[in-house]
Amino acid sequence: MSLADRYPKEVGDILAKYPAEHKRSAVMPLLYLAQRDEGYITKEAMKDIAQLLDLSVTDVGGVIGFYTLFHDKQEGKYRMQVCTDLPCALRGAEAFLTALCDNLGVRVGETTADGLITVEAVACLAACDKAPMFQLQSRDDIEYHENMTVDRTLELVQTLKRARKEAA
Amino acid sequence: MPHVVLRHRDVPGIDRLEIYRQHGGFDALMKAVTTLKPSELTEMVKTSGLRGRGGAGFPTGTKWSFIDNKSWPHYVVANADESEPGTFKDREIMESNPFQFLEGVALASYAVGANAAYVYLRGEFWRIAGLLDRRIAEMEAAGYLGNRVCGTDYGLMIYTHLGAGAYICGEETAMLESIEGKRGQPRIRPPFPAVHGLYGKPTVVNNVETLANLPPIVTHGADWYKQMGTPDSAGVKVFSLSGRVRKPGNYEMPFGSTFRELIYEHGGGVLDGRPVRAIMPAGASSSFIIVDDKVLDMPMDYASVRTLGADLGSASVIVIDDTVSLDWVVQKTLHFFSHESCGKCTPCREGTYWMRHLIDRLREGGASEADAMLLLNVAKQMQNKCLCPLGEFSTLAVVTAIERFPQDFGVQMGAGS
Numbered sequence: 398m399s400l401a402d403r404y405p406k407e408v409g410d411i412l413a414k415y416p417a418e419h420k421r422s423a424v425m426p427l428l429y430l431a432q433r434d435e436g437y438i439t440k441e442a443m444k445d446i447a448q449l450l451d452l453s454v455t456d457v458g459g460v461i462g463f464y465t466l467f468h469d470k471q472e473g474k475y476r477m478q479v480c481t482d483l484p485c486a487l488r489g490a491e492a493f494l495t496a497l498c499d500n501l502g503v504r505v506g507e508t509t510a511d512g513l514i515t516v517e518a519v520a521c522l523a524a525c526d527k528a529p530m531f532q533l534q535s536r537d538d539i540e541y542h543e544n545m546t547v548d549r550t551l552e553l554v555q556t557l558k559r560a561r562k563e564a565a
Numbered sequence: 566m567p568h569v570v571l572r573h574r575d576v577p578g579i580d581r582l583e584i585y586r587q588h589g590g591f592d593a594l595m596k597a598v599t600t601l602k603p604s605e606l607t608e609m610v611k612t613s614g615l616r617g618r619g620g621a622g623f624p625t626g627t628k629w630s631f632i633d634n635k636s637w638p639h640y641v642v643a644n645a646d647e648s649e650p651g652t653f654k655d656r657e658i659m660e661s662n663p664f665q666f667l668e669g670v671a672l673a674s675y676a677v678g679a680n681a682a683y684v685y686l687r688g689e690f691w692r693i694a695g696l697l698d699r700r701i702a703e704m705e706a707a708g709y710l711g712n713r714v715c716g717t718d719y720g721l722m723i724y725t726h727l728g729a730g731a732y733i734c735g736e737e738t739a740m741l742e743s744i745e746g747k748r749g750q751p752r753i754r755p756p757f758p759a760v761h762g763l764y765g766k767p768t769v770v771n772n773v774e775t776l777a778n779l780p781p782i783v784t785h786g787a788d789w790y791k792q793m794g795t796p797d798s799a800g801v802k803v804f805s806l807s808g809r810v811r812k813p814g815n816y817e818m819p820f821g822s823t824f825r826e827l828i829y830e831h832g833g834g835v836l837d838g839r840p841v842r843a844i845m846p847a848g849a850s851s852s853f854i855i856v857d858d859k860v861l862d863m864p865m866d867y868a869s870v871r872t873l874g875a876d877l878g879s880a881s882v883i884v885i886d887d888t889v890s891l892d893w894v895v896q897k898t899l900h901f902f903s904h905e906s907c908g909k910c911t912p913c914r915e916g917t918y919w920m921r922h923l924i925d926r927l928r929e930g931g932a933s934e935a936d937a938m939l940l941l942n943v944a945k946q947m948q949n950k951c952l953c954p955l956g957e958f959s960t961l962a963v964v965t966a967i968e969r970f971p972q973d974f975g976v977q978m979g980a981g982s
Contacts, residue, residue: 414724419764421746425729450746463748463907465730466688482650483849483897484807484883520732520901521650521849522689525805525881526813532689539691 400431400445408449421450424460428467436536437468465519466534473508473515475557476534477550481518484525493529494518496547501554513557569793569801570777571817573661582703585664591709593783594668597675598717601783606676610779612787614799619644619735619772620847620878622798622867631759632677633767640768641674641682642744643776646728646735648687650901651848651881654803654815655773659686659693662777663700667723669776671710672783674721677769681722685740688729697725732905736953737770739907750909751953774803794820798866798877805848806832808884809839821869825861828884839886843970846870847878849898850958852965853891874965891966891973896924902959913956916947920963927974937974941967 401408407430415422424446431442438461447454461467479494494505498516501509508515524530527543531550542553567575578584585591597606611626632639643666647655658666674682686694701723704710712720726744728734734743738752741763762768778800782790794800798820804827807813811833818827828834828841835841841861845851852875854860863869870877885894903917923940926932944960951957967974 414726416764419745422726422744424746425727425743428729429727452746459748460746463731464688464728467729482901483894484651484813486897487808487883487885487889488813519730520904521648521652523647523653523656523687525651525653525807525883526815539689541692 399448400427400442401449403434404430421452424450424452424457425464428457428461432467433537435471436474437471443469466539474513474535474561476515476517477531478517478519478522478534479531480520480522480524480528482521482525484521485528485530488528490529493545493547497550500547500551511558513561514554566819568817569781570658570665570774570803571662571815572665579665580661580663580700582664582700582707589784590664590780591668591715593780594671594675594709595715597672597783598715598719603676603678606672606783609787610676610782613782613790614787614794615775615778615782615790616798616867617772618774618778618802618879620649620850622877625771625775628759628771629673629676629769631757632769633760634678636760636767637678638681638766639677639679640763640766641670641677641679642737642740642763642768642770643670643682643684644735644737644740644770644772645684645686645690645693646732646740647690647773648732648735649848649850649879649881650898651807651845651883652805652879653807654805654879654881656690656693657815658773658777658803659690659697663697664704665780666773666777667697667700667704668709669779670723671714671721672779673769673771673776674723675714675719677767679769680720681724683744683763684723684725685734685744686725686727687734688727691727694725694727701725731907732901733907733953733955736955739953740770741768748907750907751955753952795864795866795868797868802865802880804865805879805881806884807881808845809836809886809889810834810884811836818865820866821864823862823864824856824882827865827882828861832884835884835886837888839888841884842887842889843885843891843894845883845885845962846875846880848881848883849901850878850954850961851875851883852961853885853969855969891970892924892927895962895966896928898962899924899959902955906955906959910952910956912947912950913952913959916943916951916956917959919943920959924963934974934976937967937971937976940974 411423411426427446431438443457447457481490530543533540573579607629615625616622731749733739734749736751739749743749758768791799803817816831841856844854854873854875899921903921906913906917908914944963
């Protein structure tokens, strides 16, 4: 089933935001919509979007590649994106990230063995007064976690683990 | 003094339409669309002295007056991309005082004759976009948006558009490319957006904080606004304070307040009681200010900060104490800029790449004084050659750190060399 078949209302609402003769504008919101199913954008979804907007698949791929929140391959169910930019680093973000990785048994950029969490270091998230902090990107949400400690982060990981088990 | 922009700190619940209305909400929009011509509104904002809060400090009313009235339709784009390391004010405004911001979008749109406005939020502000969508729907239901704004013939729709993680999209022409569904790479200017903007049509791009200042200006008048701040920099500013201070956060103060007031009265002073060594007044895109007692008592306005060899920019004040070495700070900023360079123009793409490699080598200890001088040289070679401000910004910290704190780079440098 194509993206438009699966999400007719969402696709219609997105297209209505932009002038009909400039429907290419809908590419980013449609990519977010496509990411909702698998947590990343599949080849099929890219083709669907290209067709919907009269674009080439290469055009769509170029947009995916340019922006860091679009993903074209499967990683962990959640992406834990820790800000290590200057203001956060001045308040201990790098030590936080190192300790977190040690506890989860991964290096930055890697996914936990159970496929639940990918830990990433990212650029400024506009939460410089609440470091250490990270955002949790899932297939259809981005949630901020601020003024964090390693202990509280590990508790959050346990909660996510339980939630996945219960959903299964 | 009550807050002008961060009004939610005085009025709990102002993010609810009813409460906002009880506290004068939408009076400004009603007054503008029923009693003022668009040109009169533009004049009022010019007279108020309001300057753009995104960093450039360009007079807002003047920017509006550049809009090309021979070409239609017109668009307004609210810049909510807020991605400068050290800046976190627009987020608080949109989360906690959303109607004042959206009323500002409506006022700017009326002034330039736009019937559609887009709020471009960085992708990480996913939840704020959802919140704004609900607020926009409430405003429409209450008659403040839609085909007949406040019962007049003026029609306006506001839409949110989410970015997806690219600092460069805060640059206004890159933002327009991004809304058009392309890679967010800056356009060559001129033509400027006021003539050739979104979809090739005249467009005004204003920062969130700039827009949030508009309702109080219209309600209380340009003269009321102008008596706050300094002659050069009218009104109030939300200062984002971060780094090595006890109480980082957003603090709204009139322009002309001192660094000391911000850091010591609001920020509670430096962690562990250390002295302030350096300040970056405009986030990662700053020159470093060497701090002494005299600097701490300098007023923070556009003109005064310039006399210190820096720009106030978005007023994102990052405090650096004497436990921090500037070569480490420069490594942080260069990793940021080389990651965020969009790759379109060569000086920035190559320059940020090589600067990052040089600072990494310096930090790893395998470099000589000549490498530090080479880093300085690359930075200076980039200046005035980049397509957009990002490349230029990446050089400011490098040049001023090496020149003003040469000892942190193992460089012996005489004054003025």
